[in-house]
Amino acid sequence: MTDTALPRVRAEIDLAALRANVRTLRAHAPGAAFMAVVKADGYGHGMVPCAKAALDAGAEWIGTATPEEALALRAAGVGGRLMCWLWTPGSPWREAVEADVDVSVSRVGALAEVVAAARAAGRTARVQLKADTGLGRNGCMPDDWPELVGEALRAEADGLVKVTGLWSHFACADEPGHPSIALQLRTFREMVGYAEQAGVRPEVRHIANSPATLTLPETHFDLVRPGIAMYGVSPSPEIGTPEDFGLRPVMTVAAALAHVKRAPAGHGVSYGHHYTTAGETTLGLVPAGYGDGIPRHASGAGPVLVDGKWRTAAGRIAMDQFVVDLGGDEPEVGTEAVLFGPGDRGEPTAEDWARAAGTIAYEIVTRIGARVPRVYVNERPGTGD
Structure with a gap:
């Protein structure tokens, strides 16, 4: 992501990556x-x-x-x-x-x-x-x-x-x-x-x-x-990764942590208390949920990169938000939480979310909802190419 002040959640679309993918695919069928x-x-x-x-x-x-x-x-x-x-x-x-x-x-x-x-x-x-x-x-x-x-x-x-x-x-x-x-x-x-x-x-x-x-x-x-x-999404991981084909994922989805707080051992997290804290820890609130297209089926498994570390959705993903257990770390409120992207900064990919939700990466990117603003970068040919 390019801005320091993140909105609640957004999807960044790299049009230079898309143009490069088109050129790569055309080379496969000249x-x-x-x-x-x-x-x-x-x-x-x-x-x-x-x-x-x-x-x-x-x-x-x-x-x-x-x-x-x-x-x-x-x-x-x-x-x-x-x-x-x-x-x-x-x-x-x-x-x-x-x-x-x-x-x-x-x-x-x-x-x-x-x-x-x-x-x-x-x-x-x-x-x-x-x-x-x-x-x-x-x-x-x-x-x-x-x-x-x-x-x-x-x-x-x-x-x-x-x-x-x-x-x-x-x-x-x-x-x-x-x-x-x-x-x-x-x-x-x-x-x-x-x-x-x-x-x-x-x-x-x-x-x-x-x-x-x-x-x-x-x-x-x-x-x-x-x-x-x-x-930039592989049509089948069995065939190869995007990198194997010279493709780059175009979409990055990230949110700004809405809340960070300490919680004691045994504290229930989200609906149904399917997750309880194993010990004293910190919890981070990611302000995006299945109303934004984040799959509820990835509850307890969906990965997020926060401050350079992978975290996992703790408990159920709700309509508008979900929680990650930060393991005692205390990032500032507003810190970027990257749900998925190309993966070259260590962040999860759409394929990682697909595995967590038991689906395919096609669905992960396609289901991102209309209330998630799309922010386009490298819009003009020659920028970012």
């Missing part, structure tokens, strides 16, 4: 275009600043989940190619067409809504067809693919649609050697081959997420779609 995925408010980092920083670093595409995210980016002046993939009936299709957003379609009914939106807007819709190659979520099943491709080509012949992409998503790319990877890749090639033989001429074919971008060059095709790796 023959493919780069889509920077900024869904879920940029995985908690801030969608608009992160999208702009990624474009500054050479990303050609931006990816979002919801149409509201895509339209918010356009309203904020974010240009370039922009794709959105999570649509429900009655979504703002026309607004997306008018905003030049590539919309993903997995079923004929959705394609019909796109066609109607294109007619209403008086312009051609950019459509990407998603194949379910084995993930079992969104995407068109192989048996239904010929119908979807045929309807898309008919709409294209009418000038209402341009099929700009064919794509899919891996289920287990973060598990090296998992048999589903080869099966999905083969199915993807077959479904792309069918569409192209039928007459589809896509601008991009893509299936590679963060782990595939880092470890599966045969999956890169025309475009890669890194999400969590762009923010």
Whole structure:
């Protein structure tokens, strides 16, 4: 953290680190275009600043989940190619067409809504067809693919649609050697081959997420779609740490100790008294809790760096605050308590909190709440790079 007077809690977002991560990831897939995925408010980092920083670093595409995210980016002046993939009936299709957003379609009914939106807007819709190659979520099943491709080509012949992409998503790319990877890749090639033989001429074919971008060059095709790796978080600790891939975590979360006090042996701490002091000690109050996105599941285990020493959440993490046992040390009120960051100052990382909470680091950074202010550093290209 850069300021000496800390607010209650804040998340510092290092955009130089993000730009460097984009350049590193692009080097892993030098023959493919780069889509920077900024869904879920940029995985908690801030969608608009992160999208702009990624474009500054050479990303050609931006990816979002919801149409509201895509339209918010356009309203904020974010240009370039922009794709959105999570649509429900009655979504703002026309607004997306008018905003030049590539919309993903997995079923004929959705394609019909796109066609109607294109007619209403008086312009051609950019459509990407998603194949379910084995993930079992969104995407068109192989048996239904010929119908979807045929309807898309008919709409294209009418000038209402341009099929700009064919794509899919891996289920287990973060598990090296998992048999589903080869099966999905083969199915993807077959479904792309069918569409192209039928007459589809896509601008991009893509299936590679963060782990595939880092470890599966045969999956890169025309475009890669890194999400969590762009923010300097490893998509799987089993594959490697951020440092192993030349990535740097972008987010640091820190708070100012709100209170420091002495407590006798046997003193209960926080709800339920799941923690009692073993002996006379000092307790520090960290003014952040699950209302800020600090996982309650990390009660009794979440690590914090205070005055150069790791401390652990003592007892339950509450909505707005939690306690650390300082072991008799008496830092001043207002002392910085670093929950997680890149780790190069000895502080915990998001992965450390993920282990403490029994989850993945994706969730740790993404769940940091709206009442935690984001403070952006190195915003301009060339600063901190």
